[in-house]
Amino acid sequence: MLQPVDLAIREVHIGLWFLVVGYYFYVFTFLLMFRWRESRNPFQLAMALFFLLLAIGRCFYFVGDFYADPSSLYNDLTSVFGMTPLLPDVNPWLAAGALFQWMALATLSATAGFMIFGKRWAEIAFAIPAILIGIILAVVPMEPLVKGILSGGAGAIYALFIPLLFWYLAYQSGGILRRSNFLLGLGFMVLFAGRVIHALRHALADVIFGTYTIPGVLAPGLIVIGLILIATGNEWGQAQ
Incomplete structure (x- = not known):
């Protein structure tokens, strides 16, 4: 029996997110073992921790998105082929993913605070909002709409x-430092754009594209491009 087209598309999406997670872990390992270990630059350590937390959070999202969320079974996969999610509840996976991803943003925000002001209090002040948002999204019961507004609104500010x-x-x-910082900014902009598209994939599929195929490929694709830009910008900064 031929494999359903929707199932093939789903497997492509799964493979692309595998690539994203692998790239997260790769960048973390590279920054920690080959950059921070040599230079002992706190920025390199913070960036490594940022990507580690992103990787862990994306692992939870990955399980939730593809193995616990019924909406990941596109079109005929449920109505014709009778497929059902492997796991019964998506909420714990999304909550854990949100917690780790916001801790990653807290790490990056703390680094930003130090880069701007050079003071310990700035690190703490910049990190606290992201930490609180992550904890609230993970443990406080909320309606999906309220959670979406909080996560989306705060995420847009950080993006x-x-x-x-x-x-x-x-x-x-x-x-070189100017080009490095410009490329880092561009990389984070592209990375966050990919995250936004993934978060809005259902609305985009219904309103704009008419299919999950395009946002399902576009989101991880943009994230990988963003990671490449960030890695390149970091290397240019290291050469300074």
Whole structure:
């Protein structure tokens, strides 16, 4: 029997997110073992921890998105082939994923605070909002709409703040460091764009694309491109 087209598309989406998770772990290992170990630069350690937390969070999201969420079984997979999710409840997986992903943003925000002000209090002040949001999303019972508004609204703020920070640093610096910061800002912008598309994949499929295929490929594709830009920008900064 031929494999259903929808199942093949789903497997492509799964493979792309495997690639994203693998790249997260790869960047973490590279920054920790080959950059921070040599330079002892706190920025490299913070970036490594950021990608580790992203990787762990995405693992939970991966299980929830593809093995506990009924909406991941596209079109005929449920109505014709009678497929059902492997796991009964998606909420614990999404809650754990949100917690780790927001802890990653807290790490990056703390680093941003130190880069701007050079003070310990700035690290703490910049990290606290992301930590609180992560804990609230993980443990506080909320209606899906309220949770979506909180996560989406706060996520949009961070998606703008982090790239703008690096572009501000690029404006303030020069030479290779300017190009490095610009590329880091662009990389984070593209990465966050991919995350937004994934979060809105159902709405995009219904309203714009008419299928899950395009947002399902576009989201992880943008994240991988963003990671490549971030890794390149980090290397340029290391060469400074």
